[in-house]
Amino acid sequence: MQNILITGAKGQLGTDCLEIFNDIPEISGIDLPEVDLSDRFQCLELLDRLKPDAIINCAAYTAVDACETDPTCWKANRDLPSHLAEWTEKNDAFLVHVSTDYVFSGDKPLFQSLVETDEPNPISEYGKSKLAGELAIAEQTDRYAILRTAWLYGAHGNNFLKTMLRLTLQNPDRAFNVVNDQYGSPTWSMTLARQIRAIAEQRATGIFHASSEGYGTWYELASAFLEALNVPHHFVPCSSDEFPTPTKRPVNSILENAHAKALGINVFRGWQDELNQFVDRHGDSVIEEVKAL
Numbered sequence: 592m593q594n595i596l597i598t599g600a601k602g603q604l605g606t607d608c609l610e611i612f613n614d615i616p617e618i619s620g621i622d623l624p625e626v627d628l629s630d631r632f633q634c635l636e637l638l639d640r641l642k643p644d645a646i647i648n649c650a651a652y653t654a655v656d657a658c659e660t661d662p663t664c665w666k667a668n669r670d671l672p673s674h675l676a677e678w679t680e681k682n683d684a685f686l687v688h689v690s691t692d693y694v695f696s697g698d699k700p701l702f703q704s705l706v707e708t709d710e711p712n713p714i715s716e717y718g719k720s721k722l723a724g725e726l727a728i729a730e731q732t733d734r735y736a737i738l739r740t741a742w743l744y745g746a747h748g749n750n751f752l753k754t755m756l757r758l759t760l761q762n763p764d765r766a767f768n769v770v771n772d773q774y775g776s777p778t779w780s781m782t783l784a785r786q787i788r789a790i791a792e793q794r795a796t797g798i799f800h801a802s803s804e805g806y807g808t809w810y811e812l813a814s815a816f817l818e819a820l821n822v823p824h825h826f827v828p829c830s831s832d833e834f835p836t837p838t839k840r841p842v843n844s845i846l847e848n849a850h851a852k853a854l855g856i857n858v859f860r861g862w863q864d865e866l867n868q869f870v871d872r873h874g875d876s877v878i879e880e881v882k883a884l
């Protein structure tokens with residue numbers, strides 16, 4: 592790889608990808624508002640100018656609940672990767688695209704993990720738009736890797752962990768209900784960026800599940816994070832029915848990185864180890880950031 596483009600470069604994952612790929616001779620990061628990559632003309636014009644040999648697509652419309660009522664999510668989640676795939680195929684490039692556990696319904700019996708050959712069946716507009724993005728890529732090129740990740744957190748931008756920390760610091764005497772009947776694999780965006788690099792370097796193609804090992808609930812994740820930070824907290828486990836959201840979430844979102852393991856390039860460790868490493872590196876700055884809000 593001599594020349595790469597990272598899209599969504601100001602986002603949670605995009606920022607970490609810029610760090611992980613920073614030794615590549617030519618590296619460009621692009622995001623809104625500079626270029627709207629869901630606009631085919633703007634997208635192809637940018638690619639013709641930069642001529643990357645690899646594109647790492649971290650751009651997406653990620654506000655899951657907003658997707659239910661905002662059809663523009665289809666532009667970022669389906670049209671944008673479709674334009675990238677069109678250019679990739681015509682220019683002998685390689686496209687790494689990031690997708691989601693929400694392409695699955697979550698109906699697989701607990702605690703069987705989801706492998707790449709399981710049939711997607713999204714139950715949310717977000718999941719449907721992301722699956723449409725996957726399909727649009729596969730229809731146009733074979734020169735792609737799609738990484739489905741889950742429950743992403745990182746140092747940059749907003750995420751569930753920062754929300755739970757902010758709520759706790761702002762309301763130290765209050766108890767918060769946290770959902771304890773959805774299961775997933777919490778994943779640090781920095782480790783995902785390393786997995787992306789391992790796959791891009793080999794130009795390994797196809798669909799890859801890409802999340803930390805093991806699984807937990809949102810309640811377990813929030814509790815583990817605040818405990819690692821040594822921040823007193825009062826979380827109460829609750830059911831999904833007790834915590835209604837505009838979007839139905841999958842009950843079983845446990846991904847198994849079967850494809851990467853078969854190729855010997857799985858970089859993920861247990862989610863608790865990853866979380867502790869995240870706290871060691873970023874805990875203080877995350878607390879400062881959240882306190883300043």
Ligand SMILES: NC(=O)c1ccc[n+]([C@@H]2O[C@H](COP(=O)([O-])OP(=O)(O)OC[C@H]3O[C@@H](n4cnc5c(N)ncnc54)[C@H](OP(=O)(O)O)[C@@H]3O)[C@@H](O)[C@H]2O)c1
Binds near residue numbers: 689
């Ligand atoms: N976050 C999670 O828990 C999670 C879980 C599973 C999978 N994923 C997937 O992981 C990937 C990275 O997620 P993330 O958390 O890093 O997302 P993020 O922080 O929301 O970053 C996405 C970036 O893409 C940009 N973008 C959106 N539409 C664009 C467009 N038309 N042209 C150019 N840039 C555009 C966004 O800009 P604006 O902010 O200005 O809109 C944002 O900077 C996504 O594909 C997401 O679907 C995330």
